[in-house]
Amino acid sequence: MGRLDGKVALISGGARGQGATEAKLLAREGAKVAFGDILDDDGKKTEAEIRELGGEATYYHLNVTVEDNWRSVVEQVESRYGKLNILVNNAGILIRRSIEEMTEEEWDRIMGVNAKGVFLGTKHAIPAMRRAGGGSIVNISSTAGLVGSPGTTSAYAATKGAVRLFTKATAIQHAKDNIRCNSVHPGPVKTDMIRDTLEDPELLKIRMNRLPLGRAAEPEEIAYGVLYLASDESSFVTGSELVIDGGTTAE
Secondary structure (H helix, E strand, O other), X not given: OOOOOOOEEEEXXXXXXXXXXXXXXXXXXXXXXXXXXXXXXXXHHHHHHHHHOOOEEEEEEOOOOOHHHHHHHHHHHHHHHOOOOEEEEOOXXXXXXXXXXXXXXXHHHHHHXXXXXXXXXXXXXXXXXXXXXXXXXXXXXXXHHOOOOOOOEHHHHHHHHHHHHHHHHHXXXXXXXXXXXXXXXXXXXXXXXXXXXXOOHHHHHHHHHOOOOOOOEOHHHHHHHHXXXXXXXXXXXXXXXXXXXXXXXXX
16 A cells, blocks of 8 residues: 555646655655656656556646646646645745845746746636545644754745745644645755755765755655645644754754
8 A cells, every 4th residue: 555545646846856766755655646757758757657657647838937837737737637726836946146146037937937937827726625524734834934044045944944934824724624734844865956066076065064964855755745645644733834954954
């Protein structure tokens, strides 16, 4: 038996990296997995990989900043699978700029994907989850949404802080609908998002010096936290922050 047998999950930003790892794990644990992205070739490849391993998965084109995309995808998921139990708001981008250097267009872009995308996904998942009798929303935030950090990630931190508090508001407002909502706060993860840091010895040394375990996480280490929050094992957990950061925020 899988930990998500009988569940239907929708994941944003699932074509590659952290989102693809989550999609594969949730499918392996028995969920029927729908996932969306704007990277259609990568999305189709991940869909095929999941199916080759015996999982059930469907890829959809999804720009998380466009409400009609969310509306359409949720409708298609309900039509194909009959319900929606789990939403993982995973899609996110990182733009490294100092406050003075960041343009208005860059600010709007990162806010659109990282904050507005979470809002729109949640907005359209809630009615579907209500029809299903409840559900679990997992929002991927960051340690940057918990504490300030040096460098050029102020806009990213602002988006992830927004996700953290939006999560709590969602949890409070929709507990009556049997809909739980929690946030996950990873430290650095070995994905393309921080490839510039991972491939630069100087940047990597600076980052690892601020991390007690001294290494970046594997995507699977974050995905297992998502799995817990998506499953009924966390049935009394809502409005909470699951920090998976190698000890970064303990200092």
